[in-house]
Amino acid sequence: MNKFKINIQGMTCTGCEEHVAVVLENVGAKNIEASFRRGEAVFELPDNIGVESAKKAIDKAKYQPGEIEEIQSEEKMVLGDEGDYDLLIIGSGGAAFSAAIKSVEYGAKVAMIERGTVGGTCVNIGCVPSKTLLRAGEINHLAKVNPFIGLQTSAGEVKLAPLVKQKDELVSELRKQKYVNLIDEYGFDLIDGEAKFVDVNTVEVNGKKLSAKRFLIATGASPSLPPISGLEEVDYLTSTTLLELKKVPKRLTVIGSGYIGMELGQLFHNLGSEVTLMQRSERLLKEYDPEISEAIEKALIEQGINLVKGATFERVEQEGQIKKVHVTVDGKEKVVESEQLLVATGRRPNTDTLNLSAAGVEVGNRKEILINDYARTSNEKIYAAGDVTLGPQFVYVAAYEGGIVSDNAIGGLNKKLDLSVVPGVTFTNPSIATVGLTEEQAKEQGYEVKTSVLPLDAVPRAIVNRETTGVFKLVADANTLKVLGVHIVSENAGEVIYAATLAVKFGLTVEDLKESLAPYLTMAEGLKLAALTFDKDVSKLSCCAG
Numbered sequence: 340m341n342k343f344k345i346n347i348q349g350m351t352c353t354g355c356e357e358h359v360a361v362v363l364e365n366v367g368a369k370n371i372e373a374s375f376r377r378g379e380a381v382f383e384l385p386d387n388i389g390v391e392s393a394k395k396a397i398d399k400a401k402y403q404p405g406e407i408e409e410i411q412s413e414e415k416m417v418l419g420d421e422g423d424y425d426l427l428i429i430g431s432g433g434a435a436f437s438a439a440i441k442s443v444e445y446g447a448k449v450a451m452i453e454r455g456t457v458g459g460t461c462v463n464i465g466c467v468p469s470k471t472l473l474r475a476g477e478i479n480h481l482a483k484v485n486p487f488i489g490l491q492t493s494a495g496e497v498k499l500a501p502l503v504k505q506k507d508e509l510v511s512e513l514r515k516q517k518y519v520n521l522i523d524e525y526g527f528d529l530i531d532g533e534a535k536f537v538d539v540n541t542v543e544v545n546g547k548k549l550s551a552k553r554f555l556i557a558t559g560a561s562p563s564l565p566p567i568s569g570l571e572e573v574d575y576l577t578s579t580t581l582l583e584l585k586k587v588p589k590r591l592t593v594i595g596s597g598y599i600g601m602e603l604g605q606l607f608h609n610l611g612s613e614v615t616l617m618q619r620s621e622r623l624l625k626e627y628d629p630e631i632s633e634a635i636e637k638a639l640i641e642q643g644i645n646l647v648k649g650a651t652f653e654r655v656e657q658e659g660q661i662k663k664v665h666v667t668v669d670g671k672e673k674v675v676e677s678e679q680l681l682v683a684t685g686r687r688p689n690t691d692t693l694n695l696s697a698a699g700v701e702v703g704n705r706k707e708i709l710i711n712d713y714a715r716t717s718n719e720k721i722y723a724a725g726d727v728t729l730g731p732q733f734v735y736v737a738a739y740e741g742g743i744v745s746d747n748a749i750g751g752l753n754k755k756l757d758l759s760v761v762p763g764v765t766f767t768n769p770s771i772a773t774v775g776l777t778e779e780q781a782k783e784q785g786y787e788v789k790t791s792v793l794p795l796d797a798v799p800r801a802i803v804n805r806e807t808t809g810v811f812k813l814v815a816d817a818n819t820l821k822v823l824g825v826h827i828v829s830e831n832a833g834e835v836i837y838a839a840t841l842a843v844k845f846g847l848t849v850e851d852l853k854e855s856l857a858p859y860l861t862m863a864e865g866l867k868l869a870a871l872t873f874d875k876d877v878s879k880l881s882c883c884a885g
């Protein structure tokens with residue numbers, strides 16, 4: 340049998356899927372999966388039937404067949420007959436656990452090797468500790484400053500040590516529930532130690548050699564240091580060590596204002612530090628739509644966070660406890676001093692100690708592991724997933740990729756990674772959430788683009804909250820009005836973006852958004868209002884976008 344995927348235009352419902360399946364069955368196809376949402380059908384044909392006959396039959400049934408791709412079938416693995424393991428995973432974060440659980444469900448014998456703390460970045464030093472402290476920071480900020488008249492609130496000095504202890508307890512509880520306990524629950528081995536390859540089939544850990552039929556590298560990434568003179572000689576902090584501080588610093592400088600720098604900078608501003616965010620680029624979040632950068636910049640400045648953009652970093656030095664960052668901005672020299680300095684300029688893949696050349700695994704110019712559409716590396720027995728590949732650095736992406744690895748490496752399913760629609764959230768306040776294409780990306784991809792930009796002061800939820808700095812931006816294909824991208828700066832933007840993700844993923848149009856009811860006085864109503872903004876002045880609408 341040969342396996343094919345064919346793109347098909349014109350299927351609009353599950354009835355069409357069934358019709359296409361019958362048509363393909365009639366030419367002799369087996370294991371047919373037609374999807375009107377993805378606009379494709381995947382099926383197998385016996386060797387003696389040409390794929391052109393399938394194409395003709397689809398055409399005759401009044402659908403429009405397009406590109407055909409032959410899918411290389413991988414044999415489903417014979418489990419457990421040789422080697423120490425069916426799947427040996429290096430790392431124990433989101434990618435690793437998702438792959439391990441699914442592989443055990445396939446019946447595979449699995450082991451995981453971890454050199455640090457089980458659970459990896461997200462639960463221990465990333466998502467969980469940062470988000471719980473961000474919430475504490477928000478509450479402290481609201482106690483000090485709120486937009487309502489007549490409320491009498493106040494905030495005392497923040498005692499960081501007990502707050503950090505409470506955070507550590509939560510981390511430890513979630514690590515136990517969501518990671519450690521699952522090891523016995525599912526029944527795989529955890530090996531404590533650092534792994535490195537010794538050849539294409541073998542990994543060494545604690546001096547012991549282990550073989551496996553397949554491997555998954557899920558070793559994540561670590562904070563990277565920018566090449567700034569003197570930086571290595573000062574007591575700088577990373578996202579990990581900042582979250583362990585026991586005292587709120589009087590002043591905090593943050594080098595790098597990507598999502599981690601911005602979140603942690605705002606956290607310490609809310610806890611009482613005077614915060615300066617510094618970056619090389621002239622624009623915050625320069626890869627986002629300009630309206631997003633403008634809105635978040637305005638919000639941060641309104642809150643009293645200092646921004647230094649377009650900085651050339653000359654050197655860093657320390658005098659006593661004070662760290663001094665020397666920069667040139669617009670040709671003028673400037674020195675920013677603070678008690679603590681956070682470096683948040685990106686993350687580098689953890690590949691240095693893996694001895695990848697012994698395994699024939701190729702890396703890119705940032706030492707990230709190169710994978711193909713099936714998450715396979717240049718060694719066909721070795722897969723990689725999560726941050727170590729330098730794809731979108733989110734735990735749900737890592738977990739999704741880990742699941743695909745299991746389907747392909749153990750299940751033999753040849754599933755392609757689909758990262759065409761990945762939502763991203765920055766948990767500042769207001770938060771930033773985006774999905775799909777920016778206006779510039781859509782134009783680069785050849786779309787004729789129509790956009791709508793709705794300032795947050797047109798969204799009723801923001802008006803009643805009395806926090807109106809922000810924006811909703813929709814990017815649509817001007818011809819089909821399909822929603823290509825949604826970009827938001829607002830309170831709870833992260834909660835709104837899931838609906839937008841469904842709209843982009845399943846090809847909803849601006850009309851679909853306009854015609855769907857949106858609950859009044861939710862931030863998500865902004866999506867509908869932004870859709871209406873394409874051809875109406877929303878300031879002239881009555882309540883409920885009627």
Ligand SMILES: Cc1cc2nc3c(=O)[nH]c(=O)nc-3n(C[C@H](O)[C@H](O)[C@H](O)COP(=O)(O)OP(=O)(O)OC[C@H]3O[C@@H](n4cnc5c(N)ncnc54)[C@H](O)[C@@H]3O)c2cc1C
Binds near residue numbers: 453457
């Ligand atoms: C401050 C911060 C906040 C974040 N907030 C969010 C958020 O809100 N939402 C979100 O989706 N994502 C967030 N992220 C990103 C998210 O944490 C990562 O994308 C995700 O954890 C990556 O998972 P992973 O499985 O690829 O790797 P990791 O979870 O990093 O796991 C890799 C593991 O491999 C181990 N390892 C490395 N080399 C070896 C070796 N040679 N031998 C044995 N073990 C090895 C490491 O010790 C580590 O435990 C945040 C990250 C940070 C730093």
